[in-house]
Amino acid sequence: GENVEQHPSTLSVQEGDSAVIKCTYSDSASNYFPWYKQELGKRPQLIIDIRSNVGEKKDQRIAVTLNKTAKHFSLHITETQPEDSAVYFCAARKDNAGNMLTFGGGTRLMVKP
Amino acid sequence: DTEVTQTPKHLVMGMTNKKSLKCEQHMGHRAMYWYKQKAKKPPELMFVYSYEKLSINESVPSRFSPECPNSSLLNLHLHALQPEDSALYLCASSQGPLVGETQYFGPGTRLLVL
Numbered sequence: 062g063e064n065v066e067q068h069p070s071t072l073s074v075q076e077g078d079s080a081v082i083k084c085t086y087s088d089s090a091s092n093y094f095p096w097y098k099q100e101l102g103k104r105p106q107l108i109i110d111i112r113s114n115v116g117e118k119k120d121q122r123i124a125v126t127l128n129k130t131a132k133h134f135s136l137h138i139t140e141t142q143p144e145d146s147a148v149y150f151c152a153a154r155k156d157n158a159g160n161m162l163t164f165g166g167g168t169r170l171m172v173k174p
Numbered sequence: 175d176t177e178v179t180q181t182p183k184h185l186v187m188g189m190t191n192k193k194s195l196k197c198e199q200h201m202g203h204r205a206m207y208w209y210k211q212k213a214k215k216p217p218e219l220m221f222v223y224s225y226e227k228l229s230i231n232e233s234v235p236s237r238f239s240p241e242c243p244n245s246s247l248l249n250l251h252l253h254a255l256q257p258e259d260s261a262l263y264l265c266a267s268s269q270g271p272l273v274g275e276t277q278y279f280g281p282g283t284r285l286l287v288l
Binding site: 095097103104105106107110150160161162164165166167 | 205214215216217218219222230264268270271272275276277278279280281282
């Protein structure tokens with residue numbers, strides 16, 4: 062099955078700085094990689110996703126890069142704001158049995174004003 | 175309606191109780207999911223329903239019993255739970271069961287088993 066490792070587990074940045082979260086996956090057949098943001102006491106919300114036929118995707122201050130050869134993908138947040146503070150989960154599609162996601166362990170991002 | 179809703183928001187039950195969690199979506203999605211999330215951990219997949227049929231059961235104990243009465247509704251029946259089953263139970267849905275279709279999560283039911 063798929064295994065997803067996520068680093069770091071906690072990340073503290075100053076407002077306006079950039080934040081980078083990295084994930085590695087084990088199953089070379091994985092081809093879909095979403096990122097979810099979960100604020101305290103709230104539901105996970107999709108913020109960006111990338112498919113294996115694309116190397117990079119950007120949406121305003123958020124970008125995701127994918128290196129299929131090395132089997133890792135990263136989330137980049139620029140010009141961080143206090144409201145970016147949350148737990149971020151990466152995920153990978155697990156196998157060929159449908160839309161099954163395997164999540165990384167999560168990164169708690171704290172943006173200090 | 176572009177949301178997944180879940181009831182109740184909170185639930186406290188004893189180990190001999192029977193209770194049910196409810197999940198509803200009106201987005202026309204044909205795949206629905208149950209996840210369990212412990213504190214400071216990622217969601218763990220429990221069940222997947224595809225076109226109202228159970229397609230995936232991730233070796234979940236039989237004290238958890240899912241049900242999909244129609245394409246909009248997903249239930250999780252609970253019986254004889256253990257304290258370690260206390261967690262946030264998240265429901266999600268996607269347009270279909272295909273790879274890469276965005277999963278939309280409900281707000282969850284926070285369950286405490288005494």
